[in-house]
Amino acid sequence: MNFKLESTAIQTAVAGLKFRTQAFINGTFADAVSGKTFVTENPATGRPIARIAEGDAADVDCAVKAARAAFESGSWSRRKPAERKQTLLRFAELVEANAGELALLDCLEAGKPIADCVNIDLPDTVACLRWHAEAGDKLYDRVSPTGPENLALILREPVGVVGCVVPWNFPAQMVAWKLGPALAAGNSVVLKPAEQTSLSALCMAGLAAEAGLPAGVFNVVPGFGPTAGQAIGRHPGVDMVAFTGSTEVGRLFLRYAAESNLKRIILECGGKSPQVVLADPPDLDLVAQNVVNSAFWNMGENCSCGSRLIVHQSVKDDLLDRITKLAGTWTVGDPLDPATRVGSMIEKPHLEKVLGYIAAGKADGAKLALGGRQILETAGGYFVEVTIFDEVTNAMKIAREEIFGPVLSVIPFATEAEAVAIANDTNYGLAASLYTRDLNTAHRVARAIRAGTVSVNCYSEGDLTTPFGGFKESGFAGRDKSIWAHEQYTELKTIWMQLA
Numbered sequence: 001m002n003f004k005l006e007s008t009a010i011q012t013a014v015a016g017l018k019f020r021t022q023a024f025i026n027g028t029f030a031d032a033v034s035g036k037t038f039v040t041e042n043p044a045t046g047r048p049i050a051r052i053a054e055g056d057a058a059d060v061d062c063a064v065k066a067a068r069a070a071f072e073s074g075s076w077s078r079r080k081p082a083e084r085k086q087t088l089l090r091f092a093e094l095v096e097a098n099a100g101e102l103a104l105l106d107c108l109e110a111g112k113p114i115a116d117c118v119n120i121d122l123p124d125t126v127a128c129l130r131w132h133a134e135a136g137d138k139l140y141d142r143v144s145p146t147g148p149e150n151l152a153l154i155l156r157e158p159v160g161v162v163g164c165v166v167p168w169n170f171p172a173q174m175v176a177w178k179l180g181p182a183l184a185a186g187n188s189v190v191l192k193p194a195e196q197t198s199l200s201a202l203c204m205a206g207l208a209a210e211a212g213l214p215a216g217v218f219n220v221v222p223g224f225g226p227t228a229g230q231a232i233g234r235h236p237g238v239d240m241v242a243f244t245g246s247t248e249v250g251r252l253f254l255r256y257a258a259e260s261n262l263k264r265i266i267l268e269c270g271g272k273s274p275q276v277v278l279a280d281p282p283d284l285d286l287v288a289q290n291v292v293n294s295a296f297w298n299m300g301e302n303c304s305c306g307s308r309l310i311v312h313q314s315v316k317d318d319l320l321d322r323i324t325k326l327a328g329t330w331t332v333g334d335p336l337d338p339a340t341r342v343g344s345m346i347e348k349p350h351l352e353k354v355l356g357y358i359a360a361g362k363a364d365g366a367k368l369a370l371g372g373r374q375i376l377e378t379a380g381g382y383f384v385e386v387t388i389f390d391e392v393t394n395a396m397k398i399a400r401e402e403i404f405g406p407v408l409s410v411i412p413f414a415t416e417a418e419a420v421a422i423a424n425d426t427n428y429g430l431a432a433s434l435y436t437r438d439l440n441t442a443h444r445v446a447r448a449i450r451a452g453t454v455s456v457n458c459y460s461e462g463d464l465t466t467p468f469g470g471f472k473e474s475g476f477a478g479r480d481k482s483i484w485a486h487e488q489y490t491e492l493k494t495i496w497m498q499l500a
Protein backbone atom coordinates (compact mmCIF):
# COMPACT_ATOMS: atom_id res chain seq x y z
CA MET A 1 0.00 0.00 0.00
CA ASN A 2 1.45 3.34 -1.00
CA PHE A 3 -0.26 6.71 -0.90
CA LYS A 4 0.31 10.41 -1.53
CA LEU A 5 1.40 12.52 1.44
CA GLU A 6 -1.87 14.36 1.52
CA SER A 7 -4.59 14.26 4.21
CA THR A 8 -7.44 12.54 2.35
CA ALA A 9 -5.17 9.89 0.87
CA ILE A 10 -3.65 9.26 4.30
CA GLN A 11 -7.08 8.89 5.97
CA THR A 12 -8.18 6.44 3.27
CA ALA A 13 -4.99 4.44 3.74
CA VAL A 14 -5.50 4.34 7.52
CA ALA A 15 -9.08 3.09 7.04
CA GLY A 16 -7.76 0.28 4.82
CA LEU A 17 -5.08 -0.90 7.26
CA LYS A 18 -5.10 -4.50 8.44
CA PHE A 19 -3.13 -5.46 11.52
CA ARG A 20 -1.10 -8.57 12.23
CA THR A 21 -1.61 -9.02 15.97
CA GLN A 22 -0.45 -12.58 16.68
CA ALA A 23 3.05 -13.76 17.51
CA PHE A 24 5.06 -15.19 14.60
CA ILE A 25 6.76 -18.43 15.60
CA ASN A 26 8.17 -21.16 13.37
CA GLY A 27 6.61 -19.67 10.25
CA THR A 28 3.10 -19.34 11.69
CA PHE A 29 1.07 -16.52 13.22
CA ALA A 30 -0.40 -17.73 16.52
CA ASP A 31 -1.94 -16.53 19.78
CA ALA A 32 0.17 -16.41 22.91
CA VAL A 33 0.39 -19.74 24.77
CA SER A 34 -1.43 -18.10 27.70
CA GLY A 35 -4.11 -16.71 25.34
CA LYS A 36 -3.48 -13.26 26.82
CA THR A 37 -3.48 -10.05 24.81
CA PHE A 38 -2.59 -6.42 25.51
CA VAL A 39 -3.81 -3.18 23.99
CA THR A 40 -1.62 -1.06 21.74
CA GLU A 41 -2.61 2.58 21.90
CA ASN A 42 -2.36 5.57 19.57
CA PRO A 43 -0.43 8.13 21.66
CA ALA A 44 -1.79 11.00 19.56
CA THR A 45 -5.38 10.24 20.57
CA GLY A 46 -5.09 8.00 23.63
CA ARG A 47 -7.38 5.53 21.82
CA PRO A 48 -6.73 1.79 21.35
CA ILE A 49 -5.52 0.57 17.94
CA ALA A 50 -5.58 -3.20 18.39
CA ARG A 51 -5.05 -6.06 20.82
CA ILE A 52 -1.73 -7.87 20.46
CA ALA A 53 -0.77 -11.38 21.60
CA GLU A 54 1.02 -11.05 24.91
CA GLY A 55 3.95 -13.42 24.63
CA ASP A 56 5.89 -14.43 27.74
CA ALA A 57 8.47 -17.04 28.75
CA ALA A 58 6.44 -19.91 27.25
CA ASP A 59 6.25 -18.23 23.82
CA VAL A 60 9.90 -17.25 23.95
CA ASP A 61 10.73 -20.89 24.66
CA CYS A 62 8.75 -22.05 21.60
CA ALA A 63 10.42 -19.40 19.45
CA VAL A 64 13.92 -20.27 20.68
CA LYS A 65 13.31 -23.98 20.03
CA ALA A 66 12.08 -23.20 16.50
CA ALA A 67 15.05 -20.92 15.90
CA ARG A 68 17.48 -23.58 17.15
CA ALA A 69 15.90 -26.30 15.02
CA ALA A 70 16.07 -24.05 11.95
CA PHE A 71 19.68 -23.20 12.72
CA GLU A 72 20.67 -26.84 13.10
CA SER A 73 18.80 -27.93 10.00
CA GLY A 74 21.06 -25.70 7.93
CA SER A 75 18.04 -24.43 5.96
CA TRP A 76 19.46 -20.95 6.37
CA SER A 77 22.68 -21.19 8.37
CA ARG A 78 24.42 -23.42 5.84
CA ARG A 79 23.00 -21.95 2.67
CA LYS A 80 25.40 -20.24 0.31
CA PRO A 81 25.76 -16.57 1.22
CA ALA A 82 24.78 -15.70 -2.36
CA GLU A 83 21.50 -17.59 -1.92
CA ARG A 84 20.81 -15.89 1.40
CA LYS A 85 21.42 -12.62 -0.38
CA GLN A 86 18.71 -13.37 -2.95
CA THR A 87 16.13 -14.11 -0.25
CA LEU A 88 17.06 -11.02 1.76
CA LEU A 89 16.87 -8.83 -1.34
CA ARG A 90 13.38 -10.19 -2.03
CA PHE A 91 12.50 -9.38 1.58
CA ALA A 92 13.81 -5.80 1.13
CA GLU A 93 11.75 -5.50 -2.04
CA LEU A 94 8.58 -6.58 -0.23
CA VAL A 95 9.27 -4.14 2.60
CA GLU A 96 9.66 -1.42 -0.02
CA ALA A 97 6.42 -2.44 -1.73
CA ASN A 98 4.65 -2.23 1.65
CA ALA A 99 6.53 0.84 2.91
CA GLY A 100 3.38 2.97 3.00
CA GLU A 101 1.60 0.55 5.28
CA LEU A 102 4.65 0.12 7.54
CA ALA A 103 5.07 3.90 7.73
CA LEU A 104 1.45 4.25 8.85
CA LEU A 105 1.83 1.55 11.48
CA ASP A 106 4.88 3.30 12.99
CA CYS A 107 3.13 6.67 12.79
CA LEU A 108 0.00 5.38 14.55
CA GLU A 109 1.75 3.43 17.29
CA ALA A 110 4.71 5.72 18.00
CA GLY A 111 3.12 9.13 17.32
CA LYS A 112 5.87 9.93 14.81
CA PRO A 113 5.15 12.44 12.00
CA ILE A 114 3.95 10.60 8.90
CA ALA A 115 6.24 12.66 6.67
CA ASP A 116 9.27 11.39 8.63
CA CYS A 117 8.00 7.79 8.57
CA VAL A 118 7.51 7.95 4.80
CA ASN A 119 10.58 9.99 3.87
CA ILE A 120 13.15 8.81 6.42
CA ASP A 121 12.29 5.70 8.46
CA LEU A 122 11.04 3.42 5.73
CA PRO A 123 13.57 4.33 3.02
CA ASP A 124 16.32 3.81 5.63
CA THR A 125 14.80 0.47 6.66
CA VAL A 126 14.81 -0.78 3.07
CA ALA A 127 18.31 0.56 2.39
CA CYS A 128 19.61 -1.11 5.54
CA LEU A 129 18.17 -4.51 4.62
CA ARG A 130 19.61 -4.20 1.10
CA TRP A 131 23.04 -3.10 2.28
CA HIS A 132 23.48 -6.06 4.63
CA ALA A 133 21.97 -8.50 2.11
CA GLU A 134 24.53 -7.34 -0.45
CA ALA A 135 27.45 -7.43 2.00
CA GLY A 136 26.86 -11.05 3.04
CA ASP A 137 28.52 -12.67 0.00
CA LYS A 138 31.45 -10.26 -0.20
CA LEU A 139 33.22 -11.06 3.05
CA TYR A 140 36.30 -13.28 3.02
CA ASP A 141 37.70 -15.38 5.83
CA ARG A 142 41.43 -15.66 6.53
CA VAL A 143 44.38 -18.01 6.47
CA SER A 144 46.90 -17.36 9.23
CA PRO A 145 50.62 -16.92 8.44
CA THR A 146 51.72 -20.19 10.02
CA GLY A 147 54.71 -22.33 8.91
CA PRO A 148 54.76 -24.84 6.02
CA GLU A 149 53.76 -27.78 8.28
CA ASN A 150 50.38 -26.32 9.10
CA LEU A 151 47.33 -24.75 7.61
CA ALA A 152 45.29 -22.56 9.94
CA LEU A 153 41.93 -21.30 8.73
CA ILE A 154 40.31 -18.45 10.66
CA LEU A 155 36.64 -18.63 9.95
CA ARG A 156 33.61 -16.56 10.82
CA GLU A 157 30.59 -18.68 11.71
CA PRO A 158 27.08 -17.51 12.62
CA VAL A 159 26.62 -17.26 16.39
CA GLY A 160 23.42 -19.33 16.34
CA VAL A 161 20.19 -18.11 17.92
CA VAL A 162 20.15 -14.33 18.28
CA GLY A 163 17.65 -12.55 20.54
CA CYS A 164 16.86 -9.00 19.46
CA VAL A 165 15.15 -6.64 21.90
CA VAL A 166 14.32 -3.27 20.41
CA PRO A 167 12.79 0.12 21.37
CA TRP A 168 9.79 2.09 20.13
CA ASN A 169 11.37 5.23 18.70
CA PHE A 170 12.27 3.91 15.22
CA PRO A 171 10.27 0.68 15.19
CA ALA A 172 10.75 -0.66 11.64
CA GLN A 173 14.25 0.74 11.32
CA MET A 174 15.53 -0.86 14.53
CA VAL A 175 14.24 -4.22 13.30
CA ALA A 176 16.26 -3.74 10.09
CA TRP A 177 19.44 -2.66 11.93
CA LYS A 178 19.44 -5.96 13.87
CA LEU A 179 17.84 -8.33 11.41
CA GLY A 180 19.85 -7.28 8.32
CA PRO A 181 23.31 -8.30 9.54
CA ALA A 182 22.09 -11.12 11.83
CA LEU A 183 20.31 -12.93 8.98
CA ALA A 184 22.97 -12.15 6.37
CA ALA A 185 25.50 -13.88 8.65
CA GLY A 186 23.29 -17.00 8.80
CA ASN A 187 21.78 -16.75 12.28
CA SER A 188 18.24 -17.47 13.43
CA VAL A 189 16.47 -14.62 15.21
CA VAL A 190 13.90 -14.22 17.99
CA LEU A 191 12.81 -10.58 18.16
CA LYS A 192 10.81 -8.79 20.82
CA PRO A 193 9.53 -5.40 19.72
CA ALA A 194 8.77 -2.69 22.30
CA GLU A 195 5.32 -3.21 23.76
CA GLN A 196 4.18 0.15 22.33
CA THR A 197 5.18 -0.70 18.75
CA SER A 198 4.69 -4.32 17.68
CA LEU A 199 2.73 -3.86 14.46
CA SER A 200 5.47 -3.06 11.93
CA ALA A 201 7.68 -5.91 13.23
CA LEU A 202 4.79 -8.39 12.89
CA CYS A 203 4.03 -7.11 9.39
CA MET A 204 7.71 -7.53 8.47
CA ALA A 205 7.65 -11.12 9.78
CA GLY A 206 4.89 -11.93 7.29
CA LEU A 207 6.87 -10.29 4.49
CA ALA A 208 10.03 -12.23 5.38
CA ALA A 209 8.10 -15.49 5.13
CA GLU A 210 6.64 -14.37 1.80
CA ALA A 211 10.18 -13.67 0.58
CA GLY A 212 11.09 -17.30 1.26
CA LEU A 213 12.85 -17.13 4.62
CA PRO A 214 12.59 -20.69 6.02
CA ALA A 215 10.31 -21.31 9.01
CA GLY A 216 11.92 -20.67 12.38
CA VAL A 217 14.65 -18.35 11.06
CA PHE A 218 12.85 -15.15 12.05
CA ASN A 219 10.40 -15.22 14.97
CA VAL A 220 8.62 -12.29 16.58
CA VAL A 221 7.33 -12.52 20.16
CA PRO A 222 5.44 -9.37 21.15
CA GLY A 223 5.05 -8.77 24.88
CA PHE A 224 6.42 -6.95 27.89
CA GLY A 225 10.04 -6.37 28.87
CA PRO A 226 10.07 -7.95 32.34
CA THR A 227 8.42 -11.13 31.00
CA ALA A 228 9.18 -11.76 27.30
CA GLY A 229 12.30 -9.55 27.25
CA GLN A 230 13.77 -11.11 30.37
CA ALA A 231 12.98 -14.61 29.08
CA ILE A 232 15.09 -13.91 25.98
CA GLY A 233 17.90 -12.58 28.16
CA ARG A 234 17.90 -15.63 30.44
CA HIS A 235 17.17 -18.41 27.92
CA PRO A 236 19.99 -20.98 27.78
CA GLY A 237 19.21 -21.60 24.11
CA VAL A 238 19.90 -18.01 23.08
CA ASP A 239 23.54 -17.51 22.05
CA MET A 240 23.52 -13.74 21.81
CA VAL A 241 21.28 -10.74 22.50
CA ALA A 242 21.42 -7.55 20.46
CA PHE A 243 19.63 -4.87 22.45
CA THR A 244 18.74 -1.26 21.74
CA GLY A 245 17.07 0.72 24.49
CA SER A 246 17.80 2.48 27.75
CA THR A 247 21.06 2.08 29.64
CA GLU A 248 19.04 0.96 32.66
CA VAL A 249 17.51 -2.03 30.84
CA GLY A 250 20.75 -2.68 28.93
CA ARG A 251 22.46 -3.28 32.28
CA LEU A 252 19.85 -5.95 33.11
CA PHE A 253 20.85 -7.94 30.02
CA LEU A 254 24.43 -8.17 31.30
CA ARG A 255 23.03 -9.57 34.52
CA TYR A 256 20.74 -12.04 32.66
CA ALA A 257 23.75 -13.27 30.67
CA ALA A 258 25.94 -13.58 33.77
CA GLU A 259 23.25 -15.54 35.59
CA SER A 260 22.47 -17.85 32.66
CA ASN A 261 24.76 -19.03 29.85
CA LEU A 262 27.19 -16.11 29.33
CA LYS A 263 25.48 -15.32 26.06
CA ARG A 264 27.09 -12.53 24.09
CA ILE A 265 25.47 -9.16 24.83
CA ILE A 266 25.59 -6.18 22.51
CA LEU A 267 24.03 -2.97 23.82
CA GLU A 268 23.07 0.25 22.05
CA CYS A 269 21.81 2.54 24.77
CA GLY A 270 21.03 6.12 25.61
CA GLY A 271 22.82 9.42 25.14
CA LYS A 272 23.17 13.04 26.21
CA SER A 273 24.90 14.19 23.09
CA PRO A 274 26.70 17.54 22.94
CA GLN A 275 26.52 19.99 20.07
CA VAL A 276 29.60 22.20 20.41
CA VAL A 277 29.57 25.56 18.62
CA LEU A 278 33.05 27.10 18.76
CA ALA A 279 33.85 30.81 18.48
CA ASP A 280 34.27 30.64 14.68
CA PRO A 281 31.21 28.74 13.43
CA PRO A 282 30.25 28.58 9.76
CA ASP A 283 27.08 30.35 8.66
CA LEU A 284 24.93 30.66 11.80
CA ASP A 285 21.68 29.93 9.96
CA LEU A 286 23.11 26.61 8.85
CA VAL A 287 24.25 25.90 12.42
CA ALA A 288 20.77 26.80 13.70
CA GLN A 289 19.12 24.42 11.23
CA ASN A 290 21.33 21.55 12.29
CA VAL A 291 20.98 22.29 16.00
CA VAL A 292 17.18 22.38 15.78
CA ASN A 293 17.08 19.22 13.70
CA SER A 294 19.40 17.42 16.11
CA ALA A 295 17.43 18.45 19.19
CA PHE A 296 13.85 18.13 17.97
CA TRP A 297 13.78 15.58 15.15
CA ASN A 298 11.67 12.58 16.22
CA MET A 299 10.36 14.67 19.16
CA GLY A 300 13.81 14.37 20.75
CA GLU A 301 12.94 10.68 21.25
CA ASN A 302 16.20 9.82 19.62
CA CYS A 303 19.23 8.18 21.22
CA SER A 304 21.61 10.52 19.38
CA CYS A 305 19.51 13.62 20.06
CA GLY A 306 21.82 16.64 20.48
CA SER A 307 20.22 17.68 23.76
CA ARG A 308 23.10 19.86 25.04
CA LEU A 309 24.04 22.93 23.00
CA ILE A 310 27.49 23.95 24.26
CA VAL A 311 28.07 27.31 22.65
CA HIS A 312 30.83 29.94 22.80
CA GLN A 313 29.64 32.96 24.76
CA SER A 314 30.49 35.34 21.88
CA VAL A 315 27.92 33.75 19.52
CA LYS A 316 25.40 32.43 22.03
CA ASP A 317 22.80 35.21 21.93
CA ASP A 318 22.80 35.43 18.14
CA LEU A 319 22.50 31.64 17.75
CA LEU A 320 19.86 31.32 20.47
CA ASP A 321 17.79 33.95 18.70
CA ARG A 322 17.96 32.01 15.43
CA ILE A 323 17.24 28.58 16.91
CA THR A 324 14.33 29.93 18.95
CA LYS A 325 12.75 31.45 15.84
CA LEU A 326 13.36 28.33 13.79
CA ALA A 327 12.19 25.89 16.47
CA GLY A 328 9.01 27.96 16.79
CA THR A 329 8.18 26.97 13.18
CA TRP A 330 8.33 23.23 13.96
CA THR A 331 4.61 22.50 14.10
CA VAL A 332 3.52 20.19 16.89
CA GLY A 333 0.38 18.28 15.95
CA ASP A 334 -1.43 15.25 14.60
CA PRO A 335 1.23 12.77 13.42
CA LEU A 336 -1.03 11.86 10.47
CA ASP A 337 -0.93 15.46 9.19
CA PRO A 338 1.82 15.71 6.56
CA ALA A 339 2.69 19.23 7.78
CA THR A 340 3.47 18.05 11.33
CA ARG A 341 7.14 18.17 12.32
CA VAL A 342 6.68 17.10 15.96
CA GLY A 343 4.22 14.37 16.93
CA SER A 344 3.24 13.10 20.36
CA MET A 345 5.28 11.59 23.14
CA ILE A 346 5.12 7.78 23.12
CA GLU A 347 2.82 7.38 26.15
CA LYS A 348 1.35 9.21 29.10
CA PRO A 349 4.01 8.19 31.67
CA HIS A 350 6.69 9.37 29.25
CA LEU A 351 4.94 12.74 28.74
CA GLU A 352 4.85 13.10 32.52
CA LYS A 353 8.53 12.28 32.74
CA VAL A 354 9.37 14.95 30.15
CA LEU A 355 7.18 17.53 31.94
CA GLY A 356 8.96 16.57 35.17
CA TYR A 357 12.32 17.44 33.56
CA ILE A 358 10.93 20.79 32.39
CA ALA A 359 9.83 21.52 35.95
CA ALA A 360 13.29 20.49 37.22
CA GLY A 361 14.94 22.86 34.72
CA LYS A 362 12.87 25.76 36.04
CA ALA A 363 13.47 24.80 39.68
CA ASP A 364 17.23 24.57 39.09
CA GLY A 365 17.29 28.13 37.75
CA ALA A 366 17.57 27.56 33.99
CA LYS A 367 15.86 30.26 31.91
CA LEU A 368 12.99 29.08 29.73
CA ALA A 369 13.54 30.52 26.23
CA LEU A 370 10.81 28.62 24.35
CA GLY A 371 7.87 26.31 25.03
CA GLY A 372 7.69 24.32 28.25
CA ARG A 373 4.02 23.31 28.32
CA GLN A 374 1.82 20.35 27.53
CA ILE A 375 -0.49 21.19 24.60
CA LEU A 376 -3.35 19.81 22.48
CA GLU A 377 -4.85 17.97 25.47
CA THR A 378 -8.27 17.91 23.80
CA ALA A 379 -6.89 15.56 21.13
CA GLY A 380 -6.51 12.99 23.91
CA GLY A 381 -2.81 12.54 23.14
CA TYR A 382 0.50 13.33 24.82
CA PHE A 383 1.90 16.46 23.21
CA VAL A 384 4.52 18.82 24.57
CA GLU A 385 5.86 22.07 23.16
CA VAL A 386 9.30 22.28 21.63
CA THR A 387 11.29 23.59 24.59
CA ILE A 388 14.58 25.48 24.95
CA PHE A 389 16.33 26.33 28.22
CA ASP A 390 19.05 29.01 28.30
CA GLU A 391 21.61 29.57 31.07
CA VAL A 392 21.89 25.89 31.86
CA THR A 393 24.91 24.55 33.74
CA ASN A 394 26.14 21.06 33.08
CA ALA A 395 25.46 20.16 36.72
CA MET A 396 21.70 20.61 36.32
CA LYS A 397 19.49 17.55 36.03
CA ILE A 398 18.27 18.58 32.55
CA ALA A 399 21.90 18.57 31.34
CA ARG A 400 22.84 15.26 32.97
CA GLU A 401 19.93 12.89 32.34
CA GLU A 402 18.53 11.64 29.05
CA ILE A 403 15.12 13.36 28.73
CA PHE A 404 14.10 11.68 25.46
CA GLY A 405 11.80 14.57 24.62
CA PRO A 406 11.97 17.90 22.73
CA VAL A 407 13.98 19.76 25.37
CA LEU A 408 17.26 21.53 24.51
CA SER A 409 19.68 22.85 27.14
CA VAL A 410 21.93 25.77 26.16
CA ILE A 411 25.25 25.88 28.04
CA PRO A 412 27.71 28.74 27.36
CA PHE A 413 31.52 28.40 27.54
CA ALA A 414 34.60 30.62 27.25
CA THR A 415 37.48 28.42 26.07
CA GLU A 416 37.87 25.38 23.82
CA ALA A 417 39.25 23.32 26.72
CA GLU A 418 36.18 24.20 28.76
CA ALA A 419 33.90 23.18 25.86
CA VAL A 420 35.58 19.78 25.55
CA ALA A 421 35.44 19.25 29.31
CA ILE A 422 31.69 20.00 29.38
CA ALA A 423 31.05 17.83 26.32
CA ASN A 424 32.81 14.90 28.01
CA ASP A 425 31.32 15.50 31.46
CA THR A 426 28.60 12.89 31.01
CA ASN A 427 28.18 9.16 31.55
CA TYR A 428 27.13 8.85 27.92
CA GLY A 429 29.14 8.94 24.69
CA LEU A 430 26.94 8.14 21.72
CA ALA A 431 27.17 11.10 19.33
CA ALA A 432 28.40 14.68 19.13
CA SER A 433 28.47 17.56 16.65
CA LEU A 434 30.92 20.42 16.42
CA TYR A 435 30.90 23.63 14.42
CA THR A 436 34.01 25.58 13.42
CA ARG A 437 35.55 27.12 10.31
CA ASP A 438 39.03 25.94 11.25
CA LEU A 439 40.19 22.54 10.04
CA ASN A 440 42.73 22.09 12.84
CA THR A 441 40.18 22.96 15.50
CA ALA A 442 37.75 20.50 13.90
CA HIS A 443 40.24 17.61 14.06
CA ARG A 444 41.48 18.50 17.53
CA VAL A 445 38.01 18.74 19.08
CA ALA A 446 36.64 15.73 17.16
CA ARG A 447 39.44 13.59 18.61
CA ALA A 448 39.01 15.00 22.11
CA ILE A 449 35.29 14.24 22.36
CA ARG A 450 34.56 10.76 23.66
CA ALA A 451 31.68 9.61 21.48
CA GLY A 452 31.02 6.90 18.88
CA THR A 453 30.18 9.38 16.12
CA VAL A 454 31.36 12.99 15.91
CA SER A 455 29.96 15.05 13.05
CA VAL A 456 31.60 18.26 11.90
CA ASN A 457 29.60 21.27 10.68
CA CYS A 458 26.45 19.15 10.51
CA TYR A 459 24.29 16.82 12.56
CA SER A 460 24.61 13.28 11.26
CA GLU A 461 24.58 9.64 12.29
CA GLY A 462 26.65 8.80 9.21
CA ASP A 463 25.23 6.34 6.70
CA LEU A 464 25.07 2.56 6.33
CA THR A 465 28.80 2.35 5.66
CA THR A 466 29.68 3.78 9.09
CA PRO A 467 29.46 1.94 12.41
CA PHE A 468 26.99 3.35 14.96
CA GLY A 469 27.28 2.88 18.69
CA GLY A 470 28.50 4.48 21.85
CA PHE A 471 31.37 4.98 24.25
CA LYS A 472 30.87 4.76 28.01
CA GLU A 473 27.31 3.96 29.15
CA SER A 474 25.88 4.54 25.67
CA GLY A 475 26.86 1.10 24.53
CA PHE A 476 28.56 -2.18 25.14
CA ALA A 477 30.67 -4.42 22.95
CA GLY A 478 29.46 -3.71 19.46
CA ARG A 479 28.18 -1.48 16.71
CA ASP A 480 25.12 -1.37 14.49
CA LYS A 481 25.38 -0.74 10.71
CA SER A 482 28.40 -1.25 8.45
CA ILE A 483 30.65 -4.29 8.14
CA TRP A 484 31.33 -4.14 11.89
CA ALA A 485 27.71 -5.10 12.49
CA HIS A 486 28.25 -8.31 10.52
CA GLU A 487 31.25 -9.27 12.62
CA GLN A 488 29.34 -8.99 15.86
CA TYR A 489 26.85 -11.63 14.68
CA THR A 490 29.64 -14.16 14.06
CA GLU A 491 31.92 -16.38 16.14
CA LEU A 492 35.60 -16.71 15.32
CA LYS A 493 36.76 -20.28 14.70
CA THR A 494 40.27 -21.58 14.08
CA ILE A 495 40.76 -24.82 12.15
CA TRP A 496 44.34 -25.97 12.63
CA MET A 497 45.63 -28.69 10.29
CA GLN A 498 48.83 -30.71 10.40
CA LEU A 499 50.18 -31.13 6.87
CA ALA A 500 52.14 -34.24 5.92
Ligand code: NAP
Pocket residue numbers: 165166167168169170192193194195196223224225226227228229230233244245246247248249250252268269270271302303304402404430469470474
Ligand atom coordinates in the same frame (compact mmCIF):
# COMPACT_ATOMS: atom_id res chain seq x y z
P1 NAP B 1 13.65 0.46 27.15
O1 NAP B 1 12.58 0.77 28.10
O2 NAP B 1 15.03 0.17 27.64
O3 NAP B 1 13.11 -0.76 26.28
C1 NAP B 1 13.84 -1.36 25.25
C2 NAP B 1 13.36 -2.78 25.09
O4 NAP B 1 13.70 -3.53 26.27
C3 NAP B 1 11.86 -2.91 24.93
O5 NAP B 1 11.57 -3.94 24.03
C4 NAP B 1 11.41 -3.24 26.34
O6 NAP B 1 10.18 -3.91 26.45
C5 NAP B 1 12.54 -4.14 26.81
N1 NAP B 1 12.60 -4.22 28.27
C6 NAP B 1 12.09 -3.35 29.18
N2 NAP B 1 12.30 -3.81 30.44
C7 NAP B 1 12.93 -4.99 30.32
C8 NAP B 1 13.39 -5.96 31.26
N3 NAP B 1 13.24 -5.80 32.57
N4 NAP B 1 14.00 -7.07 30.78
C9 NAP B 1 14.15 -7.26 29.45
N5 NAP B 1 13.72 -6.40 28.52
C10 NAP B 1 13.12 -5.27 28.94
O7 NAP B 1 13.85 1.59 26.07
P2 NAP B 1 12.69 2.36 25.29
O8 NAP B 1 12.00 3.19 26.28
O9 NAP B 1 11.91 1.40 24.46
O10 NAP B 1 13.56 3.24 24.26
C11 NAP B 1 14.20 4.40 24.64
C12 NAP B 1 15.68 4.17 24.93
O11 NAP B 1 16.32 3.53 23.82
C13 NAP B 1 16.44 5.45 25.15
O12 NAP B 1 17.29 5.35 26.26
C14 NAP B 1 17.27 5.58 23.87
O13 NAP B 1 18.43 6.35 24.02
C15 NAP B 1 17.56 4.18 23.51
N6 NAP B 1 17.88 4.02 22.09
C16 NAP B 1 19.19 3.78 21.73
C17 NAP B 1 19.54 3.65 20.39
C18 NAP B 1 20.98 3.36 19.99
O14 NAP B 1 21.21 2.95 18.86
N7 NAP B 1 21.96 3.57 20.85
C19 NAP B 1 18.57 3.76 19.41
C20 NAP B 1 17.25 4.01 19.79
C21 NAP B 1 16.93 4.13 21.13
P3 NAP B 1 8.85 -3.05 26.78
O15 NAP B 1 8.53 -2.40 25.51
O16 NAP B 1 7.84 -4.02 27.18
O17 NAP B 1 9.21 -2.04 27.83
Ligand code: MG
Pocket residue numbers: 194225
Ligand atom coordinates in the same frame (compact mmCIF):
# COMPACT_ATOMS: atom_id res chain seq x y z
MG1 MG C 1 9.79 0.55 27.68
